[in-house]
Amino acid sequence: MTASASDxxxxxxxxxxSGPAAWSCAIYAARANLKPLVYEGALTEDxxxxxxxxxxxxxxxxEVENYAGFPKGIQGPDLMLAMREQxxxxxxxxxxxxVVSVDLSTGTPFSLTDSAGKSLRTHTVVIATGASxxxxxxxxxxxxKNMGVSACAVCDGALPRFRNRPLIVVGxxxxxxxxxxxxxxxxxxxxxxxRRDTLRASRVMxxxxxxxxxxTPVWDSVIDEVLGDDSAGVTGVRVANLKTGATRNLxxxxxxxxxxxxxxxxxxxxxxKTDDKGFLVLSDPFRxxxxxEGVFAAGDVADPVYKQAxxxxxxxxxxxxxxxxxxxxxxxx
Ligand code: NAP
Numbered sequence: 001m002t003a004s005a006s007d008x009x010x011x012x013x014x015x016x017x018s019g020p021a022a023w024s025c026a027i028y029a030a031r032a033n034l035k036p037l038v039y040e041g042a043l044t045e046d047x048x049x050x051x052x053x054x055x056x057x058x059x060x061x062x063e064v065e066n067y068a069g070f071p072k073g074i075q076g077p078d079l080m081l082a083m084r085e086q087x088x089x090x091x092x093x094x095x096x097x098x099v100v101s102v103d104l105s106t107g108t109p110f111s112l113t114d115s116a117g118k119s120l121r122t123h124t125v126v127i128a129t130g131a132s133x134x135x136x137x138x139x140x141x142x143x144x145k146n147m148g149v150s151a152c153a154v155c156d157g158a159l160p161r162f163r164n165r166p167l168i169v170v171g172x173x174x175x176x177x178x179x180x181x182x183x184x185x186x187x188x189x190x191x192x193x194x195r196r197d198t199l200r201a202s203r204v205m206x207x208x209x210x211x212x213x214x215x216t217p218v219w220d221s222v223i224d225e226v227l228g229d230d231s232a233g234v235t236g237v238r239v240a241n242l243k244t245g246a247t248r249n250l251x252x253x254x255x256x257x258x259x260x261x262x263x264x265x266x267x268x269x270x271x272x273k274t275d276d277k278g279f280l281v282l283s284d285p286f287r288x289x290x291x292x293e294g295v296f297a298a299g300d301v302a303d304p305v306y307k308q309a310x311x312x313x314x315x316x317x318x319x320x321x322x323x324x325x326x327x328x329x330x331x332x333x
Pocket of ligand 1: 064065066136170171172173174175176178195196199200202222258259260261305306307308
């Protein structure tokens with residue numbers, strides 16, 4: 001006999017995501033004896049290409065110099081593994097699958113289905129799925145994905161095809177500067193193609209980038225087309241100057257896109273309120289409550305403003321406390 005949905009044991013709290021918000025939430029929830037279950041994401045090629053593998057964006061970065069407690073900085077992947085280990089040590093259970101659907105229409109307990117086909121029920125859910133990298137969405141970019149086009153220098157930058165060759169980074173924020181500096185270790189030259197003539201990045205990061213002799217800014221410019229062929233992949237880009245309209249070709253073995261991020265909310269299928277950019281809207285700016293009772297949100301998925309590792313971790317803590325209070329108020333825990 002197979003169990004029907006209503007026969008399934010009901011979890012106290014399911015946390016979807018595996019960045020700083022998710023692990024901080026899990027640590028607090030575990031210490032409150034809520035026996036949290038974290039869905040950290042599945043190890044699939046699809047997730048690799050979308051930048052949604054377990055351990056989130058910090059696992060795709062290098063040095064983190066602004067997370068309090070590490071005076072000499074810490075590598076992003078080391079920080080994430082330490083958070084995961086701490087959550088597990090406190091009693092968090094971890095599933096290495098995606099949550100593929102959730103039904104919030106019934107009210108609590110909610111039903112979830114994971115990428116292994118398993119169903120479960122939970123009194124509360126914390127959405128901490130973060131955000132993933134945007135692409136330019138021009139046809140030539142799509143054609144050369146995995147053949148020289150990437151949105152993650154740390155994942156792909158050390159590949160032999162990029163060594164001692166010119167490379168392109170697109171964008172002018174902290175991510176673009178970080179990628180350009182990282183790639184300058186491998187590349188002969190890095191062209192930083194930015195649509196304006198000032199960087200959006202923090203002052204320290206911008207100065208470091210402009211001082212790097214291997215980085216050449218290409219101001220006021222956008223990518224018109226990625227050039228290449230099926231055997232060599234990317235061989236260059238055609239850039240257009242937005243002020244003069246002039247175009248020119250730059251030879252390059254790769255193009256790294258760093259133009260911001262979009263919140264990962266597809267699996268929610270519009271059941272939670274979002275803003276015009278897709279960020280989940282918190283019903284009270286000082287809490288982590290959403291428009292559905294029992295559903296909380298934390299980290300970059302619900303933060304159009306700060307988007308920092310440390311603010312995500314703080315929101316994760318708040319989500320655990322909000323969920324715990326909600327469970328207590330409903331006499332569940
Ligand atoms: P971001 O700050 O939003 O910057 C995106 C950049 O891409 C901007 O320069 C933007 O140009 C450009 N851009 C956007 N859409 C474009 C398009 N369609 N074509 C061409 N260019 C486009 O994003 P981010 O750099 O990913 O940073 C996100 C957040 O994470 C920020 O809060 C940042 O401080 C933080 N972060 C921090 C660190 C760190 O502290 N180590 C590292 C990485 C990220 P405009 O400037 O013209 O808008």
